[in-house]
Amino acid sequence: MTTSSTHDTLILAADEHGIEEDLVCDNATSVVRGLQEAGYEAYLVGGCVRDLLLGAKPKDFDVATNATPEDVHKLFRRARMIGRRFRIAHVRFGRDVIEVSTFRKHHEEEDDLDYQTSARSEDGLVLRDNFYGTLEDDVFRRDFTVNALYYDPITQELHDYAGGLEDLKAKRLRLIGKPAARFREDPVRILRAVRFTAKLGFTPDQELLDAIPDIAELLTAIPPARLFDEVAKLLLHGWAEKTWEIMTELELAYILFPTTRPESDLIAAAMRNTDRRVAEDKPVTPGFLLAVILWEDYQARVGELILSQNMQVAEQRAGDQCVAEQNLTVAIPRRFAQFIKETWSLQPRLEKRGGKGVQKLLRHPRFRAAYDFLALRAECGVIEEDIVKYWTDIQLEYPVESRPEESDDGEETADGETKRKRPGRGRGRRRSGGPRKADGNTGDSGNSGNSSGNSASNGRGASTSDKDGEARKPKRRRRRRRKPAAAGGAQGQASGSASND
Numbered sequence: 001m002t003t004s005s006t007h008d009t010l011i012l013a014a015d016e017h018g019i020e021e022d023l024v025c026d027n028a029t030s031v032v033r034g035l036q037e038a039g040y041e042a043y044l045v046g047g048c049v050r051d052l053l054l055g056a057k058p059k060d061f062d063v064a065t066n067a068t069p070e071d072v073h074k075l076f077r078r079a080r081m082i083g084r085r086f087r088i089a090h091v092r093f094g095r096d097v098i099e100v101s102t103f104r105k106h107h108e109e110e111d112d113l114d115y116q117t118s119a120r121s122e123d124g125l126v127l128r129d130n131f132y133g134t135l136e137d138d139v140f141r142r143d144f145t146v147n148a149l150y151y152d153p154i155t156q157e158l159h160d161y162a163g164g165l166e167d168l169k170a171k172r173l174r175l176i177g178k179p180a181a182r183f184r185e186d187p188v189r190i191l192r193a194v195r196f197t198a199k200l201g202f203t204p205d206q207e208l209l210d211a212i213p214d215i216a217e218l219l220t221a222i223p224p225a226r227l228f229d230e231v232a233k234l235l236l237h238g239w240a241e242k243t244w245e246i247m248t249e250l251e252l253a254y255i256l257f258p259t260t261r262p263e264s265d266l267i268a269a270a271m272r273n274t275d276r277r278v279a280e281d282k283p284v285t286p287g288f289l290l291a292v293i294l295w296e297d298y299q300a301r302v303g304e305l306i307l308s309q310n311m312q313v314a315e316q317r318a319g320d321q322c323v324a325e326q327n328l329t330v331a332i333p334r335r336f337a338q339f340i341k342e343t344w345s346l347q348p349r350l351e352k353r354g355g356k357g358v359q360k361l362l363r364h365p366r367f368r369a370a371y372d373f374l375a376l377r378a379e380c381g382v383i384e385e386d387i388v389k390y391w392t393d394i395q396l397e398y399p400v401e402s403r404p405e406e407s408d409d410g411e412e413t414a415d416g417e418t419k420r421k422r423p424g425r426g427r428g429r430r431r432s433g434g435p436r437k438a439d440g441n442t443g444d445s446g447n448s449g450n451s452s453g454n455s456a457s458n459g460r461g462a463s464t465s466d467k468d469g470e471a472r473k474p475k476r477r478r479r480r481r482r483k484p485a486a487a488g489g490a491q492g493q494a495s496g497s498a499s500n501d
């Protein structure tokens with residue numbers, strides 16, 4: 001990639017860029033001010049500047065500076081250093097976190113590589129990168145031009161070194177440098193391209209699109225925990241349906257979920273449902289979506305195993321196998337795996353309706369998720385609406401105030417982060433600026449119901465995904481595609497909400 005700009009550097013004053021000051025978070029401004037007063041350069045950067053220019057309220061704020069993480073740590077009492085691949089500092093204000101990263105250099109020449117601080121795999125993937133640099137250096141290690149705009153909230157000047165402003169105005173998504181090389185050094189940028197295309201409604205540059213097919217397979221070399229974070233970001237922030245469509249079109253859904261049939265109506269309905277819930281500010285959980293995404297594979301496995309086992313064993317083994325295979329690509333945190341398996345195993349029990357176990361089923365911690373799942377299946381025409389109606393009515397007859405695990409754990413953020421904190425643990429802080437999106441797709445049902453933490457799913461991990469991908473998977477796995485089970489394939493057109501709340 002080029003390491004120097006082919007664009008003129010633009011510095012725009014407040015009346016030229018039109019950023020609304022009210023949308024800038026005070027905590028972020030105070031971090032920038034603190035750094036500048038200590039003699040460092042500091043700017044807001046990345047998605048927050050992009051969103052400010054689009055007139056939207058950023059969900060979090062990132063600061064870039066020439067102070068090292070150690071300098072930041074010394075300067076702010078509230079700072080904490082995190083990350084291995086990239087060391088960065090988090091400055092905390094209550095539950096808000098401002099992420100402060102040091103200007104870094106991009107490396108192209110092999111000669112430049114100092115394996116103490118930076119390394120690259122045979123495929124060109126950047127494994128570690130802690131070369132500090134200048135502001136200009138920092139611009140060219142970023143992914144898209146629209147993500148490489150720098151804003152000084154004190155002088156209110158906007159700095160554009162890579163043509164980001166022009167692309168933003170044209171709603172164009174363009175990588176800085178040669179797309180193939182930039183994707184190769186970090187294939188997660190492919191997923192980021194999908195995310196920004198869906199989220200911003202931008203048009204990806206043709207050269208960027210052309211580079212994807214040859215490189216997409218490299219996603220399988222990304223640590224599965226990092227991919228879980230990316231998948232959560234892709235699907236739980238309000239544009240899942242569009243995102244899934246693009247992922248299907250570009251054959252990325254198949255790479256991330258090799259046992260899934262991406263065109264399934266049930267998946268499309270679940271994505272739509274999730275987007276609607278996000279728009280209504282209702283909680284959403286990755287567990288519910290993953291249960292839907294893997295459902296056909298699960299059913300096919302149950303169908304095979306039932307030939308040699310009893311139902312209960314077949315279901316349990318099918319669930320374990322299904323999750324274990326998925327974990328090779330996108331790692332499902334344990335608490336979500338449990339949620340998924342329970343949601344699945346309740347389906348046949350709900351399909352049977354009545355019986356003496358009704359009240360017990362109603363009190364099951366996963367009842368609401370299973371009920372929503374059932375409703376989604378009915379919406380797609382694979383089971384009778386009457387079954388859902390039965391459970392809707394019976395809930396009115398025997399209302400359950402709260403289910404133990406649901407009420408115990410606190411909600412989770414969209415990225416799987418626990419909402420209610422245990423004092424002093426420091427988990428689950430939210431990035432500054434944005435609304436706090438709770439987790440648990442199905443509202444009351446959507447909570448994972450199990451508070452065991454998993455680093456892969458904490459919100460900070462998700463928002464710093466370019467900073468933690470240092471490890472590679474030891475071995476490439478063989479991809480396998482299963483035939484969808486007839487009963488699981490959602491048919492018919494989904495519409496309306498699967499949820500009854």
Ligand code: ATP
Pocket residue numbers: 045046047048059060062141142143144147148186188189192462463464465466
């Ligand atoms: P969002 O609004 O979803 O948070 P964002 O652009 O802020 O989008 P972040 O993941 O918060 O995304 O990253 C902040 C910034 O860090 C990006 O705007 C980009 O400049 C840079 N960045 C993040 N990930 C990468 C990556 N994989 N490669 C290069 N630059 C990256």
Ligand code: MG
Pocket residue numbers: 046047048060061062463
């Ligand atoms: Mg961001």
